[in-house]
Amino acid sequence: MKRKTTFTRVRRPLGPAVWYLESDHLLVSNQRLFWAEYHRFYFADLRSITFWPAPRYWIRVGLKVLLAGLITWLMALLNSTIAVIVVLAAGVALVARELEQGPDANTRLETTHGIYHIPLASRMRHGPKLLEQIARQRAELAPAAQAAAE
Amino acid sequence: MCHLPLVALAGAAQSPPPSVVKPETTVGEGGTCFFHPENAAVVACGDCGRFVCALCEIELDGRKYCPACFEQGQTGETIAAVRQRDFLYDSLALAVGWWWLLFYFTWILALPGVLYLAIAQWNAPKRYLVPRSRWRYPVALLGLVLPPALFVLAILIAVRVRR
Numbered sequence: 337m338k339r340k341t342t343f344t345r346v347r348r349p350l351g352p353a354v355w356y357l358e359s360d361h362l363l364v365s366n367q368r369l370f371w372a373e374y375h376r377f378y379f380a381d382l383r384s385i386t387f388w389p390a391p392r393y394w395i396r397v398g399l400k401v402l403l404a405g406l407i408t409w410l411m412a413l414l415n416s417t418i419a420v421i422v423v424l425a426a427g428v429a430l431v432a433r434e435l436e437q438g439p440d441a442n443t444r445l446e447t448t449h450g451i452y453h454i455p456l457a458s459r460m461r462h463g464p465k466l467l468e469q470i471a472r473q474r475a476e477l478a479p480a481a482q483a484a485a486e
Numbered sequence: 487m488c489h490l491p492l493v494a495l496a497g498a499a500q501s502p503p504p505s506v507v508k509p510e511t512t513v514g515e516g517g518t519c520f521f522h523p524e525n526a527a528v529v530a531c532g533d534c535g536r537f538v539c540a541l542c543e544i545e546l547d548g549r550k551y552c553p554a555c556f557e558q559g560q561t562g563e564t565i566a567a568v569r570q571r572d573f574l575y576d577s578l579a580l581a582v583g584w585w586w587l588l589f590y591f592t593w594i595l596a597l598p599g600v601l602y603l604a605i606a607q608w609n610a611p612k613r614y615l616v617p618r619s620r621w622r623y624p625v626a627l628l629g630l631v632l633p634p635a636l637f638v639l640a641i642l643i644a645v646r647v648r649r
Binding site (some may be wrong): 340351354356363365367369370371372373374 | 569570571572573574577578581612615616617618
């Protein structure tokens with residue numbers, strides 16, 4: 337079997353969702369612990385793909401701020417100025433990186449036979465690029481399908 | 487929290503589905519379909535070799551199937567194009583190979599388990615619908631060998647230092 341090229345991968349605690357862009361469909365390997373479930377989304381059946389910001393992003397940012405603050409406070413209690421500076425700098429860097437990456441994305445795929453919530457993009461900022469690639473692939477397929485139908 | 491969808495790819499199917507019935511090109515003189523004796527056969531099944539008509543022909547990934555082989559392949563998940571799921575033996579081996587550290591006394595069970603998976607299912611990652619490399623097996627075995635080896639080494643060093 338030929339090796340497939342990954343289109344996008346979304347990491348999750350119990351296993352990633354790995355997407356492959358095929359000639360006429362999107363294949364997703366939805367991994368949960370030791371199982372990989374496959375779904376095929378044919379372009380002809382695909383009605384819409386929607387992304388919206390996930391609330392978990394703000395929870396994660398909040399937790400990081402809280403953790404950095406807590407460790408900094410502990411270091412301050414130990415009267416260690418260098419440790420305070422190091423922990424504070426690391427905390428600020430982590431939170432700044434998180435804010436720079438932007439919010440996580442929830443995904444909704446609507447096809448002619450159902451609605452699926454399998455993450456396609458990890459962050460909102462990746463969404464437009466992925467949709468553009470899918471739209472391009474669909475556009476390439478359209479004349480071929482037309483010719484086959486005729 | 488704003489839940490307005492920010493990006494959407496919309497639009498119904500752009501193109502009509504490809505036609506199901508193919509032009510009649512019979513496979514042999516007077517050959518008829520195994521399932522419909524009144525129909526002319528157009529192709530032989532790639533699995534069992536039965537002649538089938540255009541109505542029965544099922545094409546997947548460039549291979550032709552008769553309805554019986556297709557159904558068998560679907561239930562047995564032997565046809566890759568319709569496979570729904572795979573059990574990830576290599577991921578299981580990797581988990582067992584390192585998770586034993588949480589319950590150290592399970593090492594004695596984890597070692598034969600991982601060895602069995604690594605030998606019996608060595609080729610499994612290549613057979614998945616999306617094939618992947620086998621690196622998880624050696625890493626799992628490393629998880630079973632390296633920590634105990636380091637532990638023994640630490641004890642030996644401690645003994646030598648004390649002397």
